[in-house]
Structures are given as structure tokens and as C-alpha cells.
Amino acid sequence: MGTQTSIQTSEKPLGRDELAQLVARDIAPGSFVNLGIGQPTLVSNYLTEEQNITLHTENGMLGMGPAAVGDEVDGDLINAGKIPVTELPGASYFHHADSFAIMRGGHLDICVLGAFQVSATGDLANWHTGAPDAIPAVGGAMDLATGAKDVFVMMTLLTREGVSKLVEQCTYPLTGVGCVTRVYTDKAVFLTGPEGVTVRETFGCTFEEIQELVPLPLKKA
Amino acid sequence: MLNFIDTVAEAVAGIKDGSTVMIGGFGNAGQPFELIDALMDCGAKDLTVVNNNAGQGDQGLALLIKEGRVRKMICSFPRQSDSWHFDAKFHAGEIELELVPQGNLAERIRAAGAGIGGFFTPTGYGTTLAEGKETRIIDGRGQVFETPIHADVALIKALKADGKGNLVYRKTARNFGPIMAAAAKHTIVQVSEIVPTGSLDPENVVTPGIYVNSVVRVDSAASETLSSNGKVA
Structure with missing residues (x-):
């Protein structure tokens, strides 16, 4: 890249x-891939037939x-977001x-x-804000975080308040420990692992500007 | 002992106060709505209910919760946009919640049916949902000890049963059906169709009849459209 x-x-x-x-x-x-609910679902719109992704x-x-659209809608055929979907040959x-x-396997x-x-x-927090009055709901988030060979995260780099979501240590309750391998954000792609965080590429800003936003030492790819 | 029962009311009549009841379904797919309604009508209370969710809208499990018949929910995802009856009971402190990651929920149910006393799983390690549980490092990975979830009764939905109680399901409506059938002491199945013994290909049976105790046929709109062959026995 x-x-x-x-x-x-x-x-x-x-x-x-x-x-x-991207x-x-x-x-x-x-590849065999699971796309989480929300923004990750958009990825399916850009997978090509040649990629042969399951x-x-x-x-x-x-x-x-x-x-599923129109006549394809079948109450017995839904995805994890409870949205009606279709089956492909070989399903x-x-x-x-x-x-x-x-x-998990x-x-x-x-x-x-x-x-x-x-x-x-690579710790992940995505299931609970920790607010005392919030009803906790985890679904398959912890299983997804723990099981796949690679866990990609898609998120905006900053919160609405302008605070980096890529952090030294998560302050929200954890979903999984050391599980994330890549973080795709609007401003940069980060690779995470035991050796620290590497910036693979940036969008509309320089490496130095990303380093300004993120409160942990970054390496250049 | 396998029984074919005429009505959902008779099928659930033996469910006692204080029972643990597994209810199949993920979203509306595979939810045995008619059996849940019958459970509502039969009056059993002080129930522990095992389901992926904690009721949606103003139907089925949500109504059981609203009427105060559920003492405890064991589920993975209670909070939804339309889970207002659970939300109200939870905030009022009138219902207990055991929150379980979805895969651990499924495996704990499977373990019960398979006679497993517990298992170590990486899911949940290092999180608040593992607090107070035994942990080990196995093959370099943190793992949490989880125990089986047994039930007195399972209420599930399948597409077809034959005379031996063998079941086939339909698409993603299968979800928790097979593992709940195995985990409960008494499994009650609502099916769209009862077919003659011998008409299901043994290679395609998903739940062997040994796990099934009661079968009741329910005309279900969702399943009606897809019953493409076979006559009702």
C-alpha cells in the first residue's frame, strides 16, 4: 500500500x-468471514465474486x-442482526x-x-459502556473477538468529542484480551500486536498528525 | 416416552412452578410462539427461562416477563429496541439476569445434553463476565471454566417430526433447537407437519427422536409456505 x-x-x-x-x-x-452487526455489514457490498468469500x-x-428483498424475504432465514437474508449455492x-x-475453534x-x-x-471493548443503569447485553461479541484467526475492527478514530478510540488501555469493559489484529479507521489503518501499533497507511493526514491524535507510541509501516 | 399431543395447552400442562424452561429461537426464527402462549395460559410461575434474548415487543416471552412469571432469565442479549417489558422488570429489580456470551450459552446447553460436567473456554476470559469463575492458562491461552445449563423442560419448534419423534428444521430456525432438545428432561416440540415414520431420510434427521418427549402440530404461517411435500399423518 x-x-x-x-x-x-x-x-x-x-x-x-x-x-x-478497503x-x-x-x-x-x-476466506471464511464473519461480519459484525452495523458498519462491518457494509463490507459485504464490496466483496467480489472472484474473491470467493464465504x-x-x-x-x-x-x-x-x-x-433478502420482496419475495425472497423468509422469516426462517435471518442473519445475526435478525435481518432477512438469502442463501447462496453451497450454503x-x-x-x-x-x-x-x-x-471458537x-x-x-x-x-x-x-x-x-x-x-x-489489541484488547477490544465493544459490548458495554459500563454505565451503571445500562442493561448489559453481550450476544456473540466475546465469541467473535476470541475465535477468528484475524479480528479486524472498523471504527472512526475519534469519538464525537475528539478523543482517540485507540488507547493505551481500554477504560470501557473488555470484550476480549489481545484479540484485535487490525484497526480500520477513517484516518488511518493500524496493525496491532505484541510489538505495538504500526500505522499502515493514512487518509487525509500525515503519520505525524496521526501520532498527535493517538496517545500511544506509533510505528511507521 | 414419546407422545403426540393434540393441543399446545395439553402439551405444556405438566410444567410446574419453579421450573427451568429452555425456549428455542433466535429472533422470531424458530421461536415456538404457540407453545409460549400456552405456557402463559397454563399459569406456571417462578420460572427460570433460558433463551438467547429476553422477549421482544408484546408477545411470547415478553408477555411472560410482563406478567411476572419469570423469576430469572439466562440469556446473551436481553437489551433490544423493543425489550421494554424486560427492561422495566430489570430496572424495578423484579427479575434476575444471568448474562452469558452467546457461544458459552450454546456450549453450556450442549454440555448439559452431552453429560459434560463443565469446560474451559477462551470466550469471556479477562472480562467482567468471567469474574468469580475458575480460570486456567491452557496452551498459552487464558480460559474460563463454564458449567452446563440443565432444564426441566424445553419448548422448541421444528419443521417436521415423524412417528419416532425424529426432527428436521428449516434454515436458520434450527438455532438452539437441537441442543435444547438434548439438554432438557422433557422436550416439547411444535412442528408444522407430522410425517409418517420412514418418510424422513435417516441421513437427514437433525434431532433423533430419543431427545423428544412431546410433539404437537401447529399450523404456523411462517412454515406453511415451505412445506412443499408430504402429507400430515
Whole structure:
């Protein structure tokens, strides 16, 4: 990605769809992938037939097709977000314990999730704000974070208040420890791992400007 | 012992106060609405209910919760845009919640049916949901000890049953059905169709009849459209 002299690959920060397009492009052909609810679902719009990606939905299906429209809508065929979807040729159905065994057993190549915060060592916080009056609801978030070979996060780099969501240590309750491998944001792509955080590319800003925003030491790709 | 029962009311009549009841379904797919309504009508109370969610809108499980019949929910995702009855009971301190990550919920149910006394899983390690639980590092990974979830009764929905109680499901409506059928002492299944023994290909049976105790046929709009073949026995 990018040129030898600069890791800035776009003049402007990326929009939601551009980011989804970038994630889709980075998924290796033939991968088995789970796309989380919300922004990650957009990624499916940009997967090409040539990539031959198989989508998993944790309520019990491999080979999930696009959202169902009109006559295709079938109450017995929904995704994890409870949205009616379609099945592709070669699809399979299985019960919930098998579906989460697929996840926990490390059989999925990539899981794409949203996040409130990601830490320098790849800890993920995306299920609970910790507000005392909030009813906790976790669903499959912890299983998704723990199981896939690679966990990609899609999020804006900053909160509405302008605070970095990539942090030294998560302040929100954790979903998983050391599980995130890449963070796709509107301003940059980060690689996370035991050796720290590397900026792979930036969008509409320089490496130095990203370092200004993020309160932990960053490395240049 | 397998029984074919004429009405949902008779099917749930034996459910006692204080029972643990597993209810199948993820969203509306696979939810045995008619059996849940019958449970509502039969008056059983002080229930512990195991379901992925904690009721939606003004139907099914949500109504059981509203009427104060559920003492405790064991689920993974109670908070939804239309889970107002659970929300109200929870904030009033009138219902207990055991929150379980979805895969742990499924595996704990599976473990009960399989006679497993517990298992270590990486899911939830290092999070608040593992607090107070035994942990170990296995193969370099932090893991949490989880125990089986048993039930007195399971209420599930399948597409077809044959005369032996063998079940087939439909698409993502399968979800918790097979593992709940195995985990409960008494499994009650509502099906769209009862087919003659021998008409299901044994290779395609998903839940063997050994796990099934009561079968009741319910005309279900969602399943009606897809019953493409076979006559009701």
C-alpha cells in the first residue's frame, strides 16, 4: 500500500463506504468471514465474486447471501442482526453450538467488528459502556473477538468529542484480551500486536498528525 | 416416552412452578410462539427461562416477563429496541439476569445434553463476565471454566417430526433447537407437519427422536409456505 516516500494513500479521510471497500479489498480470496452487526455489514457490498468469500452468520449458517428483498424475504432465514437474508449455492445450516464451535475453534479466517475502544495490545471493548443503569447485553461479541484467526475492527478514530478510540488501555469493559489484529479507521489503518501499533497507511493526514491524535507510541509501516 | 399431543395447552400442562424452561429461537426464527402462549395460559410461575434474548415487543416471552412469571432469565442479549417489558422488570429489580456470551450459552446447553460436567473456554476470559469463575492458562491461552445449563423442560419448534419423534428444521430456525432438545428432561416440540415414520431420510434427521418427549402440530404461517411435500399423518 502507498508509495515508498509516504504512507498517505488518500487526500481525504475515508467515508464509511470507502472504508468498507478497503476492508473488502484486504480480505484474502477464499476466506471464511464473519461480519459484525452495523458498519462491518457494509463490507459485504464490496466483496467480489472472484474473491470467493464465504460469509458466516453466528445464528447458524455458512454461505450467507445478500439481504433478502420482496419475495425472497423468509422469516426462517435471518442473519445475526435478525435481518432477512438469502442463501447462496453451497450454503449450509447448523445449530448454535456448532456455529460457535466454528468461531471458537479458530476455523474462521477473519471477523470484522465495530468498537468503542481498542488498546495498544489489541484488547477490544465493544459490548458495554459500563454505565451503571445500562442493561448489559453481550450476544456473540466475546465469541467473535476470541475465535477468528484475524479480528479486524472498523471504527472512526475519534469519538464525537475528539478523543482517540485507540488507547493505551481500554477504560470501557473488555470484550476480549489481545484479540484485535487490525484497526480500520477513517484516518488511518493500524496493525496491532505484541510489538505495538504500526500505522499502515493514512487518509487525509500525515503519520505525524496521526501520532498527535493517538496517545500511544506509533510505528511507521 | 414419546407422545403426540393434540393441543399446545395439553402439551405444556405438566410444567410446574419453579421450573427451568429452555425456549428455542433466535429472533422470531424458530421461536415456538404457540407453545409460549400456552405456557402463559397454563399459569406456571417462578420460572427460570433460558433463551438467547429476553422477549421482544408484546408477545411470547415478553408477555411472560410482563406478567411476572419469570423469576430469572439466562440469556446473551436481553437489551433490544423493543425489550421494554424486560427492561422495566430489570430496572424495578423484579427479575434476575444471568448474562452469558452467546457461544458459552450454546456450549453450556450442549454440555448439559452431552453429560459434560463443565469446560474451559477462551470466550469471556479477562472480562467482567468471567469474574468469580475458575480460570486456567491452557496452551498459552487464558480460559474460563463454564458449567452446563440443565432444564426441566424445553419448548422448541421444528419443521417436521415423524412417528419416532425424529426432527428436521428449516434454515436458520434450527438455532438452539437441537441442543435444547438434548439438554432438557422433557422436550416439547411444535412442528408444522407430522410425517409418517420412514418418510424422513435417516441421513437427514437433525434431532433423533430419543431427545423428544412431546410433539404437537401447529399450523404456523411462517412454515406453511415451505412445506412443499408430504402429507400430515
